[in-house]
Amino acid sequence: MSHFDESDAFEEAAGLSLSARAMAARPAPYLDGLNAPQREAVEALNGPVLMLAGAGTGKTKALTTRIAHLLNTGTARPNEILAVTFTNKAAREMKNRVWKLLGQTVEGMPWLGTFHAIGVKLLRRHAELVGLKSNFTILDTDDTVRLLKQLILAANIDEKRWPPRMLSSIIDSWKNRAWTPDKVPAEEANAFNQRGIELYHLYQRRLLELNAVDFGDLLLHVLTIFQKHEDVLAQYQRWFRYILVDEYQDTNVAQYMWLRLLAQGHKNICCVGDDDQSIYGWRGAEVGNILRFEKDFPGATVIRLEQNYRSTPHILGAASGVIEGNKGRLGKTLFTELDEGEKVRLIGHWDGEEEARWIGEEIEAMQGGTRGLDPVDLDGMAILVRASHQMRAFEDRFLTIGLPYRVIGGPRFYERMEIRDAMAYFRVACSPDDDLAFERIVNTPKRGAGDKAQQTMQRIARGNGVSLLEGARIAVAQGELSGKAKGEIGKLVDFFDRWHVHALDKSYNHVELAEIMLDESGYTEMWQLDKTPEAAGRLENLKELVKALDQFENLQGFLEHVALIMDNETEGEGSKVSIMTLHAAKGLEFPSVFLPGWEDGLFPSQRSMDESGVKGLEEERRLAYVGITRAEALCTISFAANRRTYGQWQSAMPSRFIDELPEDHVDVLTPPGLYGGGYGAAAPTVEARAAEANVYNSPGWKRLQQRQSRRPMSQPQESGNTVIDLDAISAFTQGDRVFHQKFGYGYVMGIEGDKLDIEFEKAGAKKVISKFIVSAERADDVPF
């Protein structure tokens, strides 16, 4: 039974060591292309090393060259190096680059991968130590949420008060901090969370029953094993003689503890990170891990990579100006030898649609070369947004004008409904006791098994201590199911019996078997009969899924892959503009970058600031830094005065980060005369246009901005208690005549918390945050 085709990575070593030794003492031409600190980082092989590598300073180069050097000098064999990354993409790239540096000599680096992928490998070997079987299933977020929902309902808890999603993220955050259910500290166990901890216990117990783990468990279980079984830990401490960690600033507590345990003996650990690019705090990442490094590994060599090879001085200057607003940085001074280049361009727009239209036009112009710049290929351009819903405006616009684009990190292939359904069939065929998978498809396509029938099966399964599939079998045999369900479920059970046998005996190859399953189950037919517009695409996706299976040995191997590798590299042919979130853009670079949506509330995100106060704001600022530093030659920042959110028009102020851009590096573009008409009846007023065009330069705006920054809006707030801005509340009542900087005069029609519904005389009805409003009499105090 090969649930994972890793053979034995350690035994493999024997063969590989030959090639490693053969390479020993070879010349090292790869060292030539390095600058001094990079070279130092590569050559300091022994002992703890902390590499602080700013954006674009050749961090991956240093890291991969270091691996190459370890191998080339015969210091370590491929299997003795543990190299962890956060994304599969980074792992892949690292592998490729090591290969390139050394030629094709090195066959495998079995322990180069993401924390999660390595966690799976380790956990499969020692599953029994935490009460699992080594063929455990890996649940994704969707499975997790469904499971929690069942537990919540079973515990008679109000689903509204404890939404499964929320519980899922709380449990995940506990796991990130390496808290098993009994280790959740008392201060978390307030009245509200007491139930949460109970549910966490129940959840973990249920996972063991299901022989399943979630993402967090992949790390946490391994950590538990290391902590409780000294012999196992000692074994790995010996095996992993050299440890390398990429994107160290993104490690969470559990990962940190994991690394520290493994490195304890020899202390040959090299961590690479940039505190200014720490953008995963919300996922439990602890920038503090960087700061702790020197404490935990005294005498560590600290190397700073500060020469930037990517961006022009203007771009770098703008990015530095913004990030300087953060306190407590380790501090790096990036420099570059590149030519000055273009300033960062800044432009404001009336609304989000216009922003998309303008960017579309700019992109088309840049393709042909504009303002004396060389033409830029579409592949060299990217639009980086704060939140994925912003992507829509661009997709709409680009579809209209026929501009090819690619969305990176959008709704992923493996998260699509039809793919998950199909995989649920595969899962049950491979592991008949995968209840979650069975439950997912028991009535898809419709088999007449609704709530009642499903409850019956559940009850029987629980009563007999068997899987749901067995429960279904018994229910059929005992005639406990009604008319249609009885026959259909009976058939389904028979099918699964057959498929399971085939999955084991390989009388069909797994691709054929997958097709048979989808056909016999009626799943394909279900979509063929579906006349909705999506149906065709879904069938297409199913075909693609079957095609993807071909690259794997068997179904298990495929399922394993999918569980961990949720990314879909749609290597579409042809040149395309990329649209993605700022988070997804980390590590990438483009000649020309657009950063739209720089409005307070959107970016920095209001939610982030409300939930995490100054810490949240600083993380947002790092996101801004990451965004700007993605650009090589040209960076264009924009904001819109109005944007549709939840179907309602909302106005917003330009982002505070815009004011933090050093003026020397910024070129404020005046919007071209785009307002000539075509906006329908609600054409912007003269005032609105004027305000909009000058919004960045106007003294009034500056003053308003300053006044705001003195307000306690970015103070950390007690979670759960919204601090009410008394100023704002008491300032207005219904019917007041008021003035807004952009919309002019109007009357207050309604009040909702700190938001006012205002009927503006010229700009129409708007919902506006009260701090942007003054009473009409005081309008003179706020000059344009």
Add this chain to the structure above:
DNA sequence: CGCTGCATGCTTTTT
């Protein structure tokens, strides 16, 4: 049991 129509709440970011 399953469908339709209405109400609700939601948008950060992801291995």
Add this chain to the structure above:
DNA sequence: GCATGCAGCG
């Protein structure tokens, strides 16, 4: 504005 979830009906 959209997707999801629920109540009520056939």
